Amino acid sequence: MNKRRWIVGTAAAATLAASGLFIAFSPLAAAPAHSAETARPVIVVLGDSISAEYGLPRDTGWVSLLRKRLADKQIDYSVANASISGDTTSGGRARMPELMARLKPSIVIVELGANDALRGVPLSTTEDNLRTIVEQAQQGHAKVVLVGMYVPSNYGQAYTQRFHGLYGSLARKMNVRLVPFLLAGIENRPDMFQSDQMHPTQQAQPVLLDNVWPVLAPLLRQHGR
Template sequence: MKTRYGSTICILIGALALAGCGSEAPPAQEREAQAAEAPSADQPVMGPERRVLAFGDSLFAGYNVDAEDSYPAKLEAALRANGVNARVANAGVSGDTSSAGLQRFVFTLDAQGETPELVIIELGGNDLLRGLPPAQTRDNLDTMLAETQKRGIPTLLMGMRAPPNLGEAFVNDFDTIYPDLAKKYGAQLVPFFLESIYQRPELIQPDRIHPTEKGIEELVAATVANVREALPKAPAS
């Protein structure tokens, strides 16, 4: 069955599999230490610092790119360029399914020096790769959103979409997860995080899986407005 995904389906499936390629993930303690570390920035900025936690898999961790070229680092730079004194902590871990993310979610939140003003959650692609039941993905993301709600932290959910070759029922069950949970918890939503690049193979690395540095820049450009909208208003000086 042909859809608008068409000939790019292999790239899309590969992008959903980001964490399944490359070297093995480091030990849990090392991963958590890396995840809690925020990228540095040299730009002078004005106003109160706005702390954001970017929590996800290798779409956030940044496969085969320098740390300063990862999505959280480039997002931080884009926010600063738009007048937001942002500090974005990169809590992306390659290989994470939603279950693995859930296991470290509370630890990562507690490990932040200060409570973040916004948490961005980007998980689910590896669940698709492994053919995990959508109900399991939904439950894991639901638990994470319940945790941020309990702590009073605004959340931005980066949605994913299942490729059509997984079947109509599976696609429907998976694709409704993100809008349903965003509505349930009053979270902001990017319906499909890869929308801006999945039909542009020149923005995918030669492995046909991971975004290039330019691809990451495109993802940031397409979503920085969503992040700004999701951030609560800065307190008055």
Template sequence: MAIERSWPSLLSSDLKERGFDYTVVNASISGDTTGNGLDRLPTLLEQHKPSWVLIELGANDGLRGFHPRIVTKNLQQIISLSQQAAAHVALMQIQVPPNYGQRYSQAFADIYPNLADENQIPLLPFFLEQIIMKEEWMKEDGLHPKEVAQPWISNFVADNFALYLD
């Protein structure tokens, strides 16, 4: 899908509708892992000087079976670097499909609330739980939302993120 139709690109206007005038920079790259995001983060922080960093990373780590300790370490570094750059940080919950086994799935899911608690940062809920139930909103791979779902995701994120904005 065109980047302009993805939920991060729609988020600025959805936040404006809620009274928040933020420019959202979509720094995501399809297929990125937490390690990829961490590698690119210092340049992005310097370039954009964000007031907020919304972290929605880790799904590709989980799908590749990365150990939760690696994901936790990378996400913690992303949080720390963002805070050192004077940005507020919010984290979005990520989960892996249940076929990864209960032990791995739970260990992976626990990363996000644990980091949010340890760093005293907002944790936004996992949005795919709502989308996965609507077959017409999911691609055939069962992992990625279609373009038709992007406005709903943007609204969901805006509703949850706006709770923390000033």
């Protein structure tokens, strides 16, 4: 199949990252404190601009839709969106210990890596960072969902295959669940992307959630209260 390859990072996101102007949402706001008796299990989404609602109205991204779906289905989880536009696996790795200590999540969804490719980070470094993020989550007794991405074909066939392949390989080695491609189903639809043709529109967000949901749902059954 002739599939267009997309990458999360854009020049705009890289500029934001370089300037320190990130789009982020406070996990504390998304996951309010509860007493020990009433505390709900927490899902942490550790991602970049795709999950941080880059270019979207507030509370319309797939993570916000996940929060709404859980409520509609009366599945008693809170969702903390710890995504930052322009973030890399190194940034996620550095933030994980504090997030784990503060939020004590039951599930961590990891949507990182594409900005590494944008910045020319060696694949071995990206893989090592992702492995460490997964290990940090598992050491905190959290289940992990790893979200795969592609990079543009102009990076070369060998590189694009190795980049995408590292997600599946890591998921198998570390026994975690894998979303093969977050943008599956919209990658050949320009109308589903913002003017940069990289970041999905508000109309595309339900598709992203539907790509994650079948992988996440079995973990909710294991942890749900």
